[in-house]
Each structure stands twice: as C-alpha cells, then as structure tokens.
Amino acid sequence: MLSKGFGSAVYGVDAQIITIEVNIVDGLKFHLSGLPDNAVKESQHRIESVFKYYGYRMPRRKVVVNMAPADIRKEGSAYDLPIALGVLKTSGQIQAESLDKFVVMGELALDGTLRPIxxxxxxxIEARKKGFKGFILPEENANEAAIVNDLDVIGVKSLQEAIDYLDNKRQIDPVIYDTREHFYDNLDNYEADFAHVQGQENIKRALEIAAAGGHNVIMIGPPGAGKTMLAKRLPSILPPLSLHEALETTKIHSVAGRLGSNAELITQRPYRSPHHTISDVALVGGGGVPQPGEISLAHNGILFLDELPEFKRTVLEVMRQPLEERKVTISRAKLTVDFPSNFMLITSMNPCPCGYYNHPEKECVCGSGQVQRYLNKVSGPLLDRIDLHVEVTPVSFDQMTQNRKAESSAEIRERVIKAREIQQERLESLGIHSNAMMGSQMVKEVCQINDGGRILLKKAMERLGLSARAYDRILKVSRTIADLAGKDDIQIEHLAEAIQYRSLDREGWAG
Known part of the structure; x- marks a missing residue:
C-alpha cells in the first residue's frame, strides 16, 4: 500500500510544497530518499521511539520514504510528523483518509509531543495558495499560521492528537485569528517616547527629517550624550506599518525562528541593534542553509549600529550593496535566495578614541592624527550612503532639570506621516515611496532648485569644503524638509538646513 502526504520546505522567505510518499515493500530497513540531511535521516530513531511509546509498531519490512521533488535538499527535523503519519497509514494502523488534504509539519520528541518549527x-501562505484544506502543525505555531485566512489551521500537542483528528476520533477547532483586528489594535504600542527626552531639540529635528524621508543617519558625539536613547525612540515616529508590510516582516522573522512561542503578527517596525562583534554572515545572512541576517530582520524598520568604528571593516563593507539594492542575494551551488532588506540605517560613534573631541567642557587627550585615523575606520563609500550627519552634544544640567513638557512621539509622527503621503503621491509612478530611495536621475527631476538656491549650494560646497558626493544627499534631504513644511518647491532655508547635516564631509572637520 502506498500513501501520500505533504510537508513543506522553506527557501529564503518562500515555501515549497514537498510530497512525502511512503511505501512498504519486501526487505528490511528504513530508507529515505530525496536528498534528506542528517536531521531528516535521524527521524527514523525518533519515530521508532514514539511508536513504541504509544503502542504502535514499526513495520518489519522495508519502509521507503520518498520526498519529492527529489532534487531539492530537505533540511531539519520538522518532517518527523508527516513521515510518522505516512508510515502508520501505509502499514494500516490508522485510517487518516484526509491526510493528503493537509500540509503537515512538526518535530517529534521521544514521548510523542511536538516541538515548534x-x-x-x-x-x-503556500498551503493556501496550493488549495490545501488545512495545515496541521505544533500548537505553539498555530497563532502564527492562523494569520493566513481561508485555511484550517489545526494546532496539535502530540502525534496521538494528530492521529485522533485525522481518524475523526477527536474534534479540534481551527485556530481563528482576526488579523486586521489585532493589527489595528496594536499599531501604536511604543514604550519609548520622545516626550521623555529633555533638550536635544536639534537632534530630534534631524531624526524627524530622517523618519520623514527614510534617510540614513550617523550621530557623532561623546559618551553619554544620548545617541542610543534617541535612536531607540526613532521607531515611535515612523509611519505605522501597513498590513502588507506587517505580513512581510512577520514572514522573515518566522523563517529565522525569532517569533517565539504563541507568536502573532508583528505590528511595530523592527528595531535591531547587533553588537559590534557580529560576523559578516550574521549581519547580511547566509550559512549552509541560508538564513536571514540582521539587515533582513530589520526590513521595514531600523538597523542601529552603535559604536560604528568598532565593527569589523569587512562587516560594514558587505552592507553597501544591500543599502543600494534593498535586498540581499545569497548564492549557493544549487540554490539562490533573496532576502528583502529595506531598512533605515542609524549609526552612532564617538568623535575620537577618547570620546571627547569637540566636547564643550572636557578636553580631548588624543594625539595628533588619532582623530582622523579613528574616523577613517568608516569607509567613504559607506559614509556616502548616509544622508544626515548629526553632531550630538551633551545635555546641560539646566535642560535635564527643566519642567517644560517635550513634544510627544505622536505629535511628531503626524508630521512625518503627512510628509510621507506627499512623497507617496509624487513618487508612486516611479515605483518608490520615500525621498531616500531616489536615484541620481530622479533627484535631478524631483529636486529642482532656483538660482538663489544654486548659488547658496555652490558657496557652501566651496567654503565648507564639502565633497561632490554630498550634492545629491543635500538635495534629497532638502526635498524632505520642504515636504515637512508643506512646500511644493525647495526654498533657500530648506537647503541651508540640509547643508548643516553634512558635517563629516567638511574638509578639516577632524583637524
């Protein structure tokens, strides 16, 4: 007797249905075909133990399990449950007549309980797309899978529960998850708020501009000036995720196994802050079985790199292509996968090794040339992809102790959303949705300036020693400032404000 069931394999952020065929023929041993890895091959021992625990028997003939397509490598232990059910059905120990109507996945513990996948x-998503009736999986993953509508998601705790359900001996109601209700109920739940920040008005302004245009930012200042604190509050002023973005973000975190037990839809923009000891692969993704890295986990959100010069240079350099392409392509001999990586890069650094260069009160003790060598740890090509350079100074005692109520994140976010709506309307035909995504040709078309603005920009580049690469960045940022002000044209004051955010491009900034 031959039985057929269905599992799935995940490649990149998309899944592919795997057909699991089980046959019992004359002979001995348990044979797996279809390029299984070691974790899949070891399923035989887990399944035998579980069968003995529940009183089922492993057939004493040759069990052949084929996983098709046979030319795609199958990874991981989540095939335990569909293989076990296929063996039981083929050997006549269970009926499971509807097995081929479900996608089934789950890792078995030795006592038959299921571990999350x-x-x-x-x-x-793939199961619904292919027209399956439902998805049987570990109970801990049920909420996550139930985000997909029009699919019966059956969460089970053990192999026995799955058998009883398929044999109509147990009624298990499909998990119901109101995606839209949960999404809209949890959009604005941010713990950190700009209302809690005293002083630093110029930094708040710069971050508002960054949020409004999707611009990358580098904050440079002494220790304790508030760079990390301000960065943590940036997600609270970004436009809320759309439902499509929320699903896309949740999908990436699901593939990486970062959702945890009883996971639900991600409704807030991701904020990732990896340590400076991170490896190249951990940042951009990869590995033997390609997994998303930190820049993909930050998709639709923020990647914050604290103490930027302390990161290995190779780690920083691998970000250059994803920052431009907004995706990561990982190639292997038989497989190429794409992970999305559309994120805002927010970085911070000290101005010198001791941290007190340009400090208003403390004296820098770094020797001649040390400051420039420290800044040179960040390459020019990477700095070229950062639109705003913001100098952060410490907050004075008077500012910290004043009782004046600071502007809340909600108030700032309203202005940011209005500016994004203007950009969406202007750039929709070009296939982008923020000023930061404009290429050089788009900048020429969208960021027109008058003669007065052209003269100001020319003088600024000459007097301040600004590099040529700063030109497009200044125009992009000035366009965002104009959008925040609700102006159709870029005015001289918008250009003037944008120019001051290119401090690291000035010749002689570090002496």
Whole structure:
C-alpha cells in the first residue's frame, strides 16, 4: 500500500510544497530518499521511539520514504510528523483518509509531543495558495499560521492528537485569528517616547527629517550624550506599518525562528541593534542553509549600529550593496535566495578614541592624527550612503532639570506621516515611496532648485569644503524638509538646513 502526504520546505522567505510518499515493500530497513540531511535521516530513531511509546509498531519490512521533488535538499527535523503519519497509514494502523488534504509539519520528541518549527507563516501562505484544506502543525505555531485566512489551521500537542483528528476520533477547532483586528489594535504600542527626552531639540529635528524621508543617519558625539536613547525612540515616529508590510516582516522573522512561542503578527517596525562583534554572515545572512541576517530582520524598520568604528571593516563593507539594492542575494551551488532588506540605517560613534573631541567642557587627550585615523575606520563609500550627519552634544544640567513638557512621539509622527503621503503621491509612478530611495536621475527631476538656491549650494560646497558626493544627499534631504513644511518647491532655508547635516564631509572637520 502506498500513501501520500505533504510537508513543506522553506527557501529564503518562500515555501515549497514537498510530497512525502511512503511505501512498504519486501526487505528490511528504513530508507529515505530525496536528498534528506542528517536531521531528516535521524527521524527514523525518533519515530521508532514514539511508536513504541504509544503502542504502535514499526513495520518489519522495508519502509521507503520518498520526498519529492527529489532534487531539492530537505533540511531539519520538522518532517518527523508527516513521515510518522505516512508510515502508520501505509502499514494500516490508522485510517487518516484526509491526510493528503493537509500540509503537515512538526518535530517529534521521544514521548510523542511536538516541538515548534520555523517558517510556519510562509508554509501556511503556500498551503493556501496550493488549495490545501488545512495545515496541521505544533500548537505553539498555530497563532502564527492562523494569520493566513481561508485555511484550517489545526494546532496539535502530540502525534496521538494528530492521529485522533485525522481518524475523526477527536474534534479540534481551527485556530481563528482576526488579523486586521489585532493589527489595528496594536499599531501604536511604543514604550519609548520622545516626550521623555529633555533638550536635544536639534537632534530630534534631524531624526524627524530622517523618519520623514527614510534617510540614513550617523550621530557623532561623546559618551553619554544620548545617541542610543534617541535612536531607540526613532521607531515611535515612523509611519505605522501597513498590513502588507506587517505580513512581510512577520514572514522573515518566522523563517529565522525569532517569533517565539504563541507568536502573532508583528505590528511595530523592527528595531535591531547587533553588537559590534557580529560576523559578516550574521549581519547580511547566509550559512549552509541560508538564513536571514540582521539587515533582513530589520526590513521595514531600523538597523542601529552603535559604536560604528568598532565593527569589523569587512562587516560594514558587505552592507553597501544591500543599502543600494534593498535586498540581499545569497548564492549557493544549487540554490539562490533573496532576502528583502529595506531598512533605515542609524549609526552612532564617538568623535575620537577618547570620546571627547569637540566636547564643550572636557578636553580631548588624543594625539595628533588619532582623530582622523579613528574616523577613517568608516569607509567613504559607506559614509556616502548616509544622508544626515548629526553632531550630538551633551545635555546641560539646566535642560535635564527643566519642567517644560517635550513634544510627544505622536505629535511628531503626524508630521512625518503627512510628509510621507506627499512623497507617496509624487513618487508612486516611479515605483518608490520615500525621498531616500531616489536615484541620481530622479533627484535631478524631483529636486529642482532656483538660482538663489544654486548659488547658496555652490558657496557652501566651496567654503565648507564639502565633497561632490554630498550634492545629491543635500538635495534629497532638502526635498524632505520642504515636504515637512508643506512646500511644493525647495526654498533657500530648506537647503541651508540640509547643508548643516553634512558635517563629516567638511574638509578639516577632524583637524
């Protein structure tokens, strides 16, 4: 007797249905075909233990399990449950007549309980797309899979529960998850708020501009000036995720196994802050089985790199292509996967090794040339992809102790959303949605300036020693400032404000 069931494999952020065929023929041993890895091959021992625990028997004939397509490598332990059910059905120990109507995934413990899997959301999306009735999976992953509508998501705790359900001995109601209700109820739940920040008005302004245009930012200042604190509050002023963005973000975190137990839809923009000891692969993604890295986990959100010069140079350089392309392509001999990586890069650094160069009160003790060598740890090509350079100075005692109520994140976010709506309307035909995404040709078309603005920009570049690469960046930022002000044209004051955010391009900034 031959039985057929279905599982799934995840490649990149998309899933592919895997057909699991089980046959019992004359002979001995348990044979797996279809390029299984070691974790899949070891399923035989887990399944035998579980069968003995529940009183089922492993057939004493040759069990052949084929996983098709046979030319795609199958990874991980999540095939335990569909293989076990296929063996039981083929050997006549269970009926499970509806097995081929479900996608089934789950890792078995030796007592038959199920452990959670990675990638439940993309698997559920693919199952619905292929017209399956439902998805049987570990109970801990049920909420995550139930984000997908029009699919019966059956969460089970053990192999026995799955058998009882398929044999109609147990009624298990599909998990119901109101995606839209949960999404709209949890959009604005931010703990950190700009209302809690005293002083630093110029930095708040710069971050508002960055949020309004999707610009990358580098904050440079002494220790304790508030760079990390301000960066943590940036997600609270970004436009809320759309439902499509929320699903896309949740999908990536699902593939990476970062959602945890009883996971739900991600409704807030991601904020990732990896340590400076991170490796190239951990940042951009990869590995033997390609997994998303930090820049993909920050998709639709923020990647914050604190103490930027302390990161290995190779780590920083691998970000250059994803910052331009807004995706990461990982190639292997038989597989190429794309991970999206559309994020805002927010970085911070000290101005020198001791941290007190240009400090208003403390004296820098770094020797001649040390400051420039420290800044040179950040390459020019990477700095070229950062639109705003912001100098952060310490907050004075008077500012810290004043009782004046600071502007809340909600008030700032309203202005940011209005500016983004203007950009969306202007750039929609070009296939982009923020000023930061404009290429050089788009900048020429969209960021027109009058003669007065052209003269100001020329003088600024000459007097301040600004590099040529600053030109497009200044125009992009000035366009965002004009959008925040609700102006159709870029005015001289918008250009003047944008120019001051190119401090690291000035010749002689570090002496």
């Amino acid at each position: 990675k990638g439940a959301l993309p698997i559920a």
